[in-house]
Amino acid sequence: MSGVLDTVTDLLWEANVHRTRMPFVREFIADDDVDSAYEIQRRIVQRKIASGRTRAGRKVGLTNPLVQAKAGVNEPDYGTIMDDMVFHDGAVFDPKDYVKPKIEAEVAFALKKDLHAWDIPTIEDAIDFIAPAFELVDCHYENYGMKIVDTIADNAACAGIILGDRQPYGRVDLRDVRLSLTRDGVEITSGIGSNVMGNPINAIAWLARTACEQDVPLQAGELLLPGSIGLIMDFDFGPLYRADITGVGSVTARFAKE
Incomplete structure (x- = not known):
């Protein structure tokens, strides 16, 4: 299995570096071998760190049942946010830097304390701030x-x-916040905060537990994405995308035209 993981890691690394496509990982490992999949992710992260990048946070995916149904899965997963993956309101992206981009809107969390537990009171005590956010x-x-x-x-x-x-x-009950995601002013998806595991904080608890179980606990300063409030949408080149989340704020982004 080690040789297979080496091969897949090399293929995925090359795809990351050159923004190219590769066969599905499930063609190399069993389609339920989650441990090996996380090992491949860890190896890619280690290569990024070796190249001078630093970890800026984590994201939880597949927390919205609508998104799970569309993706054909029934459990969350998580990924790693590196320092060069963090952008701010109004960001304009270059199409050549991505393969097939999509966009989703959510409420981001930032930590002011390390997390070695995952009960809600401990997590809430560790939160520095929240912000409206897109995930690219x-x-x-x-x-x-x-x-x-x-x-x-x-x-x-x-x-x-x-x-x-x-x-x-x-200041606001995240279960009740409402999202409107627009493309050049036309709404393309919407949702309510409770779509994310009943409450976005529950996704952070899942992440904190999983990170501890994998011996990579969440740390002070990390940015955390709990998952999409609405659907994941195509991120087309040219239009302005704007997410408005009641009680939290708004965020915009766009791709330059090709």
Whole structure:
């Protein structure tokens, strides 16, 4: 198995570096071998760190049942956010830097304390701020017909985070916040905070537990994405995308035209 993991890691690394496509990981490992998929992800992260990048946070994916149904999976996963994947409101991206980009809107969390437990009071005490956010989604396969091992190995399809203005945590019940995601002013998806595991904080608890179990606990300063409130949408070149989340704020991003 070690040789197979070496091969897949090399293929995925080359796809990351050159923004190219590769066969699904499930063609090399069993489509339920989650441990091997996370090992491939860890190896890619280690190569990124060796090249001078640093870890800036983590993202949880597949927390919205609508997104799970569309992706054909029934469990969350997580990926790693590196420092060069963090952008801010109004970011404009270059099409050549991505393969098949998509976008989703959520509420980002930032930590001010390390997390070695995952009960809600401990997590809430560790939150520094929240912010409206986009996740820039991308994958290195021929299409988005991924199974769980494919998405895990490819960093849970995370290519970046776009942050709006920070807000104090606790001013609004995140279960009730409402999202409107527009493309050049036309709404293309919407949702309510409870779509994310009943409450986005529950996704952070899942992440904190999983990170501890894998001996990579969440640390102070990390940015955390709990998952999409609405559907994941195509991120087309040219239009302005804007997410408005009640009580949290707004964030915008666009791709330059090809």
